[in-house]
Amino acid sequence: xxxxKKKQPVAAQAGLTMADLAKLAGVSKxxxxxxxxxxxxxxxxxxxxxxxxxxxxxxxLNVSARNLRLRRSHTVAVIVEMKPSSSRTxxxxxxxxxxGGITQELTSAGYSVLxxxxxxxxxxxxxxxxxLILLGQGVHQDAVKLYDRMGLPMxxxxxxxxxxxHIVVGSDNRQSGVSVxxxxxxxxxxxxVFIGNSDHPEMAQRLHGFVDELAGHGIxxxxxxxxDWTLESGVAAVxxxxxxxxxxDAIFAxxxxxxxGAIRALVELGLSVPNDVSVVGYDDxxxxxxxxxxLSTVRQNWQEGGVLLARKVLALIDGQPVASQMLPTSLIVxxx
Amino acid sequence: xxxxKKKQPVAAQAGLTMADLAKLAGVSKxxxxxxxxxxxxxxxxxxxxxxxxxxxxxxxLNVSARNLRLRRSHTVAVIVEMKPSSSRTxxxxxxxxxxGGITQELTSAGYSVLxxxxxxxxxxxxxxxxxLILLGQGVHQDAVKLYDRMGLPMxxxxxxxxxxxHIVVGSDNRQSGVSVxxxxxxxxxxxxVFIGNSDHPEMAQRLHGFVDELAGHGIxxxxxxxxDWTLESGVAAVxxxxxxxxxxDAIFAxxxxxxxGAIRALVELGLSVPNDVSVVGYDDxxxxxxxxxxLSTVRQNWQEGGVLLARKVLALIDGQPVASQMLPTSLIVxxx
DNA sequence: CGATATCAAGATATCGATATCATTACATTT
DNA sequence: AAATGTAATGATATCGATATCTTGATATCG
Numbered sequence: 001x002x003x004x005k006k007k008q009p010v011a012a013q014a015g016l017t018m019a020d021l022a023k024l025a026g027v028s029k030x031x032x033x034x035x036x037x038x039x040x041x042x043x044x045x046x047x048x049x050x051x052x053x054x055x056x057x058x059x060x061l062n063v064s065a066r067n068l069r070l071r072r073s074h075t076v077a078v079i080v081e082m083k084p085s086s087s088r089t090x091x092x093x094x095x096x097x098x099x100g101g102i103t104q105e106l107t108s109a110g111y112s113v114l115x116x117x118x119x120x121x122x123x124x125x126x127x128x129x130x131x132l133i134l135l136g137q138g139v140h141q142d143a144v145k146l147y148d149r150m151g152l153p154m155x156x157x158x159x160x161x162x163x164x165x166h167i168v169v170g171s172d173n174r175q176s177g178v179s180v181x182x183x184x185x186x187x188x189x190x191x192x193v194f195i196g197n198s199d200h201p202e203m204a205q206r207l208h209g210f211v212d213e214l215a216g217h218g219i220x221x222x223x224x225x226x227x228d229w230t231l232e233s234g235v236a237a238v239x240x241x242x243x244x245x246x247x248x249d250a251i252f253a254x255x256x257x258x259x260x261g262a263i264r265a266l267v268e269l270g271l272s273v274p275n276d277v278s279v280v281g282y283d284d285x286x287x288x289x290x291x292x293x294x295l296s297t298v299r300q301n302w303q304e305g306g307v308l309l310a311r312k313v314l315a316l317i318d319g320q321p322v323a324s325q326m327l328p329t330s331l332i333v334x335x336x
Numbered sequence: 337x338x339x340x341k342k343k344q345p346v347a348a349q350a351g352l353t354m355a356d357l358a359k360l361a362g363v364s365k366x367x368x369x370x371x372x373x374x375x376x377x378x379x380x381x382x383x384x385x386x387x388x389x390x391x392x393x394x395x396x397l398n399v400s401a402r403n404l405r406l407r408r409s410h411t412v413a414v415i416v417e418m419k420p421s422s423s424r425t426x427x428x429x430x431x432x433x434x435x436g437g438i439t440q441e442l443t444s445a446g447y448s449v450l451x452x453x454x455x456x457x458x459x460x461x462x463x464x465x466x467x468l469i470l471l472g473q474g475v476h477q478d479a480v481k482l483y484d485r486m487g488l489p490m491x492x493x494x495x496x497x498x499x500x501x502h503i504v505v506g507s508d509n510r511q512s513g514v515s516v517x518x519x520x521x522x523x524x525x526x527x528x529v530f531i532g533n534s535d536h537p538e539m540a541q542r543l544h545g546f547v548d549e550l551a552g553h554g555i556x557x558x559x560x561x562x563x564d565w566t567l568e569s570g571v572a573a574v575x576x577x578x579x580x581x582x583x584x585d586a587i588f589a590x591x592x593x594x595x596x597g598a599i600r601a602l603v604e605l606g607l608s609v610p611n612d613v614s615v616v617g618y619d620d621x622x623x624x625x626x627x628x629x630x631l632s633t634v635r636q637n638w639q640e641g642g643v644l645l646a647r648k649v650l651a652l653i654d655g656q657p658v659a660s661q662m663l664p665t666s667l668i669v670x671x672x
Numbered sequence: 673c674g675a676t677a678t679c680a681a682g683a684t685a686t687c688g689a690t691a692t693c694a695t696t697a698c699a700t701t702t
Numbered sequence: 703a704a705a706t707g708t709a710a711t712g713a714t715a716t717c718g719a720t721a722t723c724t725t726g727a728t729a730t731c732g
Contacts, residue, residue, distance in 0.1 A: 041681080365690090398687085401717090
């Protein structure tokens with residue numbers, strides 16, 4: 001048998017500890033700790049001296065030790081709904097935008113962001129977190145309950161629902177539905193269609209706002225149920241309308257892709273956008289701006305949403321009272 | 337003065353420790369540790385008994401304590417180039433896809449993913465990591481050097497470069513340039529144009545592959561320098577060609593948006609795609625499939641790229657020899 | 673001048689898990 | 703039967719930082 005050579009992990013960084021620094025500076029560990037922490041309990045001179053020493057030797061704080069002592073991880077786990085091979089969510093730019101805001105806010109508050117997919121949310125990583133942020137359209141009751149049982153401060157992105165009581169941050173989907181309805185009414189549309197998935201909580205609220213506002217004017221929109229949010233789905237939706245000889249003059253689509261698909265189909269049918277039919281999409285994707293004709297759409301403020309999610313978890317961790325909050329959306333009226 | 341009520345952070349979870357479990361089970365701490373770690377040093381029965389007890393009481397391992405003792409954080413920091421307000425990267429779907437693969441692989445190896453933006457990469461979080469993964473097209477020498485100085489195992493996504501020696505994982509940009517050139521040659525195109533930013537390392541390699549392959553057939557493509565990767569930029573590029581009365585019959589654009597813009601401009605100019613001009617984009621974005629005409633493009637395998645990035649850091653952390661690696665891309669030929 | 677207040681710094685205990693070495697109980701060998 | 707081996711478990715020290723309680727030195731006061 002050949003002698004199996006054991007691989008030596010590099011991990012154990014020989015880095016200095018506070019004790020080492022203390023010896024170097026001729027003070028005690030605790031003084032080093034205080035100096036590095038800018039505590040007022042040390043003279044400015046010793047503080048400077050020790051900080052300089054730390055810099056010089058490239059001292060690295062051992063975060064684990066600190067967290068252990070403080071009984072906090074200073075870490076928030078972000079659970080993203082990422083199905084390994086699914087096309088949609090992985091590609092969807094929105095979680096990344098939210099992540100941007102979240103990361104910004106958390107790191108500037110001295111917290112770290114632990115990224116996790118829903119599938120492996122049971123792992124040790126999440127156990128270490130001080131708080132939880134849940135992202136992803138598919139987050140349903142069961143998942144939320146699962147995490148809830150971890151007893152951690154938790155904030156969810158999405159639609160507010162009556163029968164559960166966790167903190168939610170999201171776009172004001174209802175209001176966006178109202179806005180689109182108002183817009184359609186103001187330009188004299190009387191036969192609007194809604195394209196989207198009413199089983200999806202966020203979309204359902206858009207639908208509600210849309211329906212309610214129109215109802216106030218005696219109008220009942222047509223609901224065109226569409227599970228996919230692809231361009232093809234939008235095309236198919238309009239074709240189905242045409243084949244059923246439905247009369248309509250406005251479309252509120254729950255995604256820009258749906259909207260663009262719808263417009264393409266309309267053009268194919270010889271209809272003019274926006275003369276014959278008005279179309280409003282959702283999300284303000286980059287493609288929409290340069291679409292022909294430029295797409296009217298509803299814009300969500302994801303950056304701010306992320307920041308808000310972060311603030312709420314932090315507040316929860318801090319034991320402060322926190323309420324759910326819906327962010328206003330803006331209707332971007334372009335050419336459609 | 338009213339007595340300032342001090343807010344009480346909830347953080348300090350009263351959770352059980354191994355010592356508590358040990359008392360409950362009538363064994364020593366270390367036996368609990370071994371039982372939970374499936375060590376062969378405890379009888380199957382005691383292991384079962386203790387694990388059941390842990391489950392029953394919802395025992396949560398204190399990761400900080402463990403990491404402290406093991407002198408490892410079991411954490412890899414992912415540094416994403418996210419400029420707070422920039423439009424591009426934040427929206428760009430690709431980092432998320434990479435993140436998907438990374439997260440999958442790392443968590444299944446028992447590691448956590450620490451998400452960081454480049455800006456706050458100096459924070460304590462990163463110091464805690466066992467390894468580093470750098471994402472983002474704008475990662476340049478200075479940044480890499482900065483992180484290099486942390487002395488951590490590091491892997492970078494992007495283009496391989498001669499004059500630095502860190503591990504790189506990326507798409508084989510050069511080969512993709514060659515493939516597109518081959519395609520153009522095979523369909524008899526003799527006057528190709530390259531649209532992109534030659535200062536961008538990854539794009540530069542696409543250009544090199546493209547140029548080299550064409551040179552073998554005595555053809556020298558025209559380079560159209562474009563810093564923006566937007567649709568408008570694509571439109572402008574083609575218009576500039578037209579106004580200069582350049583003759584061309586093929587376009588290799590470095591992003592799908594550029595390609596779509598180019599096609600739009602071509603159509604406006606009364607040229608037919610692909611009859612008069614062939615166009616190939618890059619990235620295989622969802623919009624490309626349903627573009628009219630469906631866009632030919634180069635697809636990168638991001639999921640796998642993420643997995644590979646993760647594997648390489650893990651190997652580095654483990655002290656194994658690791659080499660850079662470029663992933664093959666695939667040319668998706670559709671209608672353009 | 674003695675007593676107390678104030679300030680800087682140190683000693684010690686502690687957070688929760690695990691590596692290492694020691695111990696016990698029982699089985700096997702000669 | 704004594705000696706050796708083996709398997710299961712335990713005792714202790716340790717990872718590196720910080721909270722808490724002291725200590726010593728200097729300043730301030732009546």
